[in-house]
Amino acid sequence: MIGRLALAALLGSVIGLERERLLWAAGLRTHMLVCVGSCLIMLVSNYGFADALGAKNVVLDPSRVAAQVVSGIGFLGAGTILLRGEVVKGLTTAASLWAVAAIGLAIGGGLYVPAVATTTFVIAILAGVKPLEERWRDRMxxxxxxxxxxxxxxxxxxxxxxxxxxxxxxxxxxxxxxxxxxxxxxxxxxxxxxxxxxxxxxxxxxxxxxxxxxxxxxx
CATH class of the missing domain: 3.30.70.260 (ACT domain)
Incomplete structure (x- = not known):
């Protein structure tokens, strides 16, 4: 379990560094905390209620606690979105926080390969696609x-x-x-x-x- 939390901190830091490079409010530490916190929630969801399973008439859905992360992370993401004049800033950072939360959940559930692959894809989207996006916007x-x-x-x-x-x-x-x-x-x-x-x-x-x-x- 500690290994999963450490991996979540590592993968969260990779994405957080890219946001930190652009000096966004949600940077390295924020992404690491979101990823580790999501991982812990998933671990609690999987293993935290084992003692209660033996009780009579107790039925547990292990996905319910983890599912709250998907909607709950939206409040944190909303804090990174700013309206400057007629331009909305921070949507990409909010989306990266949401993706990092998903990566943490995947690691907590033991899905290491999808978590690493998603981290790679997110970094490629954040860093690799940006020049193409800017070139397209400049042309438009x-x-x-x-x-x-x-x-x-x-x-x-x-x-x-x-x-x-x-x-x-x-x-x-x-x-x-x-x-x-x-x-x-x-x-x-x-x-x-x-x-x-x-x-x-x-x-x-x-x-x-x-x-x-x-x-x-x-x-």
Missing amino acids: QTRTLRIVAKRGTLSIDTLHVATGERASRVRQFTARTAEDPALDEIEVAFVRLSATSVEAIAATLRANPDVVSVETVQR
Whole structure:
């Protein structure tokens, strides 16, 4: 039993180190405690009521105590979730705590291979998938070009010529008169375009003699 608790602390620390690296509130110690605590609950569920089994009319379900971990860990996970403006932070850490609890339960039940395999998968998801996720989000982010051009010289058709095959990525085209009546202020929003592609379009527009300035705005 002590060996199981030690293994739970070890596997919990592996996942906790990844969260600690990103300076989240639920880091190394939190993940270790959750994993060890879940393991102990599973041990109690399996072996803690052996003395009562011999009593008359006593029927025990060894899974009931352990099952409360699945729902109970949600309260701890909720404490790691923060709302900053319109962005929710901490959902991944909350999910990692939930996964660590499951790993602890597996170790307490003697399922060592699934516990180690799950730890490997969780680390791969947390550390390995993150760069791919960030690259995808960066590509999906809306980027805007703020253009100042001579009045009436830059239209949506002119823009399509400048963007070429990327014309389908234009999400919004807005034009209004600038403070100088001889100039137009135009905002063009692109979706699913990398920063490099948007900058290439900006360079093409800057080469247009009717364009006064082009500014990249990231939103």
